[in-house]
Amino acid sequence: MSENFVERARYLCSLGGAAATVTALPGGIPILHSASGCAGNFAWTQNGGSGLQVGGYCGGLTVPSSNVQETEVVFGGEDRLREEITSTLKVMKGGLYVVLTGCVPEVIGDDTFAVVNDFRGEGVPIIGAVTGGFRGDSYWGYDLVLQALVKDYVAKGAAKVKGRVNLWGVVPYMDPFWRGNLEGARHLLELLGLEVNSFFTSADTLGGIREAGSAELNIVLSDLYGQGAAQVFQEKHGTPFVTTSLPIGVSASEAFLRQVGAALSLDPELVQRVIDREKRHYYQILEPLTDCYNDLDLQRYAVVVGDANYAVALTRFLADDLGWLPVLTVVTDRVHESGQPAIATRVERLASGFSTNVVFESDASQVLGHLNRVWPRAAGQKYYNSFSPAFVVGSSLDRELALQLGAPHLSVSFPVANRAVLDRGYTGFRGGLRLAEDVFGQIVANR
């Protein structure tokens, strides 16, 4: 990981993540207070990275934006923002308007909240978030929007309702499989009889989000994304949270159900019944693969390259569910040193007993170097235990690595330029079956 630059960053800035997050909210209208090019930059990025998904109800080049120019840099942009919000309320039909700031207004010192609060005072459903690009990446932008919702939109003082939970940690558009993954995780929780508020699926509503304070537990499917908001939520609304990894596949889903069951003190027998039923179904479906798994010798060495959610979850799936050998796990987020152990330990103690090598590296061009360190290259010897047959699960930027290794490849983590993704998801028991289909499908593609 370079100290001085990020190579082909696998994320946008916090404004980019924030805008995508608001677009994904039911009836959400982002209002950018930024330079004119930010929205277009996000649209182009999603076009190339989010599995062919650009925007939604109000995304892409449709988002209102104050488009600040030199005049505003000199004289301040607050009047322009006020005008833009006033016009937006007339032109755009939405349920919730969220003002998001970019670099320029923040550097020149605009008081965005002063403007937003004037409209709030008049009863307009509008909130603001300070999301200037220099504050962090798009995953942090997601967190900032959730924090704004928690602080300024979710109703205070709601009585807790037994069995009601909020579900976070999957970032819209940054995870190209966000819809499917949220629905898969939601489905797992519903199997336990829980009432789930996941904010971004078609089953969610703004009314539900406003009542989110009534949840007895927040479940964050990520060691990083949404953690800030979960803490703010606990402070403001008194709801505790549990952090889990993204539950991809049978082993992870089982652990996830047990963890949530324990956190909510659910009847262990109920949890066990659900797990038994789902596993029976899973293995019934997997059963007929057995001949070909053996006959075609489908076990693989693997390199996993992905964001903090996927790097962990995919490694675990490959090792614990498929019995593969993922020898290198590359986490592509720029994680602060203090946050690295929490992620690394998740793949150091795998149920299968297999352990991988974890590195934190954002730059695709450096992954082969890391692999060479953990798996020395041939030195001309007659017998060489080569890194083959291999598979690369990563992003479309990791195709080059796969080519160099002569390995098949599947894009899962952002950017996914070479797959069309609508509501496919890998979470849950069934998600594991989808992922198994996709990786084995790549191996036999030329059969």
Add this chain to the structure above:
Amino acid sequence: MSYFDNKVPPKREDRLNAVIAHQDSICGLARKGKGGKSCLIDDGERGFTQGTICLLLPALAMLNSLPDNVVLLHSALGCGSCTHSQNANVRMGSNARRGKAQDGIWLSTALDETDVISGGEDKLERAIIEADRRYRPASITIVAGCVPGIIGDDIDGVAQRLQPQVSAKLLPVHCQGFKTKIWATAYDAVYHTIGRNLLVEKGVAEYTPQDELEVLREQERLARTVNLMNVSSMGRVDEQELERLLASLGLEVNVFPVFAHPDSFVKATRAALSISTCPTHDDYFLGYLQERFNVPSIIKHMPIGIENTSLWIRDVAKVFGFEEQAERLIAAEEAELREALAEFRPLFQGKKVFVSAGEFRALATARLLQEIGLEVVGIRSFHHDHFAEVEYEKLAREAKTDYVVDIANVQPFEEANLLNRLKPDLFLGHANGNMTAAKLGIPTHVIYNTGLAYIGYRGVYELARRLHRQLSNPAYNRNLAENLRLPYSDAWYEAEPFSYLNTRGRSVNE
């Protein structure tokens, strides 16, 4: 003093009086051209605006295509993430030209809160040195976004200081998005650094032919070598069409600057002529090539559509005295094309079309659509400057009605309102710009995509063929319209489409 003596190129608002907010009609704009008054259009302002792009995006589309170049963005983390989609063009383009799909290399100094306060020059210096060592590129383009523009980082100073320490050629490019509303300033920004840094012989002495015959041959070759300017608006398939046409006049083509190796840029200074395909792209640089290296240029018609392609060829032929040859070529090509188009015409006849793109692209494409039998009922040009007057005149001559021209840097809310009134049968829009029309149920087609053919005679046929395909089954968009709604209020559809033009500050259009 030349513009190229300054660190930063002028913005197009200043250099060309280009505007982005104006309401007019086809005849109105054509008349202004004839009366020589169009420069008097003051730019308007909108009281409601939607996000668009800035000059950084088209600049990166060019820079990422250069082989052996590393793009180093000096800005906050998100600037340049657009490359994730542009990289598809880099991969396809390098595959088409060099037989291997290759990813571009783009880096970001990812300025953070500390840098905003204490300045980012030190970080940039370290990034340049590390990029030079890690990638060993021929050049590093140092592209500044908004933040360095406000905090005052001097990327030219850094490049100058570090150049002796690195082997890559350092090329500063100024793309502060808040400084210009006209994103076509991007082309000037890239050409500016090319002109200042890459048009001189580098390192190895030029090969000197030994015998006289070789000298003569080389002179003869250069005398019929032309620069074909491409700033990324043409894919390889379009370049090939123009190369084919120019080769049939006996000309050799040097495509410049996309996908050209930075070390080879100097070739552009030795050509007999530079040919632009779009006045929105190249005027800044062609003026410089003329002034500094005596390379004359043609920058007038865009070779999109039958008439425009023929006019484009005639202009080139005239320079070399190949008029007769050109007329024979044109006659043969046009006859063959018109015959081939006959099968599509019945479906196009009487259908109304709305066109949206960069000004020249929109106008030339509109002319093409007229030629294949469609009726143009509206145009949105992303900006306006005087180069386009001749195109508005061509369109006005053939217009059935005095239809609307919206000068707007996208602004789909105006488009939604206009389309709802005009109800065209077909819409052609730029990348990420067809969504509004599609959700209204109008058949749509992308007006620019480097994987598809648009240019020359072949482009006319291929575009007609694709439009015929779209119109033969527009069910996809129809289904969208029946099941989705755009995010605009009912009141907005009732309002005048230009209600928000000039509701804020500034002067009113004359």
